[in-house]
Amino acid sequence: MLSSGLGASVTERIRLTDEQRIDWLRLIRSDNVGPRTFRELINHFGGARPALDALPSLARRGGAAGARICTHEDAAAELKASRSLGIELVALGEADYPMRLQTIDDAPPLLAVRGQRATLARPLVAIVGSRNASAVGMKFAAKLARDIGAAGYGIVSGLARGIDAAAHRASLDTGTVAVLAGGHERIYPAEHVELAQQILPQGAAVSEMPLTWEPRARDFPRRNRLISGLAVGVVIVEAARRSGSLITARMAGEQGREVFAVPGSPLDPRSEGTNGLLKQGAILITEAADVLSVIEPILGRGFDLPAQEPEREPPLHNTEPGDDERNRIVALLGPTPTTIDDLVRLSRASPAIVRMVLLELELAGRLERHGGSFVSLV
Structure with a gap:
C-alpha cells in the first residue's frame, strides 16, 4: 500500500484510491512543495495525509508565518x-506511469495524461529545436520523426512552434507525446490547440501543472526535464546559443x-547551439538510422526499475532540531549551491536533522533545491 510511503518495492505496482489521490494532489498543490520535497515528505511522514498535517508546523519553524495548503x-x-x-492523474508508481520518467529524481508525483496512455509505455525519442526554425530544419525534423516512428518508436516533444510542431505532425499516425508547460486547458501556443487534439487518437498529451495553469x-x-525524462534519447535539430533546447540537452x-x-551551417545562428553540442560530445546524426543504431542496443539490454528503492530514513516527525543545530545549518547556507553531504559534515548534525531543517526552510519559501543534492538559500 503506497500510503506507507514511496520506499516500497517499485516492482509491486500500486494503485491509489481516490482519497489517496486527492491527498497526493493536495500535497503537491500546496505552497513550496515540489516533486523532490513531495517525495521527502511522503517517505518520512509515512504518507500524504500525515505530511499535510505536518506542513504548517514545518513552515513556521522555517521562518514563515504559515503555509497555504490545498x-x-x-x-x-x-x-x-x-x-x-x-484526463487521468496517474501517480508515481502506478502501472500507467511512464517507467523512464519514474527514474528521474524530480519526477512529478502526479502526471495528468490525456489520450492513449499506452503510447507512454513505448520507447520514446525526443525531437526538439528552434521555435524560429528554418524550412530545412523543419523538413529534416519531420523526416526524422516519420522514420523513427516507422521503426516503432514514439516521438516526444514540447508542442512549441517550429521544430516541435514539425516533429509532432509527422508522427501523428505512429504516436507522439506532447509535454505541456501549462495545464491541459491552457494549451500554449494557442494556435496549437487543434494540433493537440490531433495528437490524442494515437498519442498523448501530458502535464504536471494544474488544469487551468497559464504557463x-x-x-x-x-x-x-519531462521531455528528456520520458525519452531514451533527445535529438536537437536547431538551437541558438541560448535556447530552451539546450536546456533540454543539458537535462538529458x-x-x-x-x-x-544535427550539424548546421556555421553562418546560421540557429545552428550555434547544435554545433556547440557536437563539440561537447553529442552524437552527430544525419538520418534516423544514426539514432536507432545507438538506442536499439540500449533497449536490447532491457530496462528494469530497481527492485527496491533505498530504505526509508528515520521518520522526520520524530526529529526536531534544536535551536543551535538549526542556526549552524542555516549559517552554512547561502546563495551559492552546496551539497547536503557538506552540510551534514560541517554542521556536525545528523543527516535526519539536516533534512528536517532543509524541509522547514523550503516550506517557508527560503530554500531552492538543485540537481545532484545541491541546495541554496533563495
Missing part, C-alpha cells in the same frame, strides 16, 4: 474536472539520456 475541496474539484475531460517563462525549463545528459545533434 484544500480537500479544491483537489477533489480538480480531479473531477480532469476526469470529465478524459510562465520559468515553466518551460521545468517542462523540458544529467538524466543519463543519449544526446544527439
Whole structure:
C-alpha cells in the first residue's frame, strides 16, 4: 500500500484510491512543495495525509508565518474536472506511469495524461529545436520523426512552434507525446490547440501543472526535464546559443539520456547551439538510422526499475532540531549551491536533522533545491 510511503518495492505496482489521490494532489498543490520535497515528505511522514498535517508546523519553524495548503475541496474539484475531460492523474508508481520518467529524481508525483496512455509505455525519442526554425530544419525534423516512428518508436516533444510542431505532425499516425508547460486547458501556443487534439487518437498529451495553469517563462525549463525524462534519447535539430533546447540537452545528459545533434551551417545562428553540442560530445546524426543504431542496443539490454528503492530514513516527525543545530545549518547556507553531504559534515548534525531543517526552510519559501543534492538559500 503506497500510503506507507514511496520506499516500497517499485516492482509491486500500486494503485491509489481516490482519497489517496486527492491527498497526493493536495500535497503537491500546496505552497513550496515540489516533486523532490513531495517525495521527502511522503517517505518520512509515512504518507500524504500525515505530511499535510505536518506542513504548517514545518513552515513556521522555517521562518514563515504559515503555509497555504490545498484544500480537500479544491483537489477533489480538480480531479473531477480532469476526469470529465478524459484526463487521468496517474501517480508515481502506478502501472500507467511512464517507467523512464519514474527514474528521474524530480519526477512529478502526479502526471495528468490525456489520450492513449499506452503510447507512454513505448520507447520514446525526443525531437526538439528552434521555435524560429528554418524550412530545412523543419523538413529534416519531420523526416526524422516519420522514420523513427516507422521503426516503432514514439516521438516526444514540447508542442512549441517550429521544430516541435514539425516533429509532432509527422508522427501523428505512429504516436507522439506532447509535454505541456501549462495545464491541459491552457494549451500554449494557442494556435496549437487543434494540433493537440490531433495528437490524442494515437498519442498523448501530458502535464504536471494544474488544469487551468497559464504557463510562465520559468515553466518551460521545468517542462523540458519531462521531455528528456520520458525519452531514451533527445535529438536537437536547431538551437541558438541560448535556447530552451539546450536546456533540454543539458537535462538529458544529467538524466543519463543519449544526446544527439544535427550539424548546421556555421553562418546560421540557429545552428550555434547544435554545433556547440557536437563539440561537447553529442552524437552527430544525419538520418534516423544514426539514432536507432545507438538506442536499439540500449533497449536490447532491457530496462528494469530497481527492485527496491533505498530504505526509508528515520521518520522526520520524530526529529526536531534544536535551536543551535538549526542556526549552524542555516549559517552554512547561502546563495551559492552546496551539497547536503557538506552540510551534514560541517554542521556536525545528523543527516535526519539536516533534512528536517532543509524541509522547514523550503516550506517557508527560503530554500531552492538543485540537481545532484545541491541546495541554496533563495
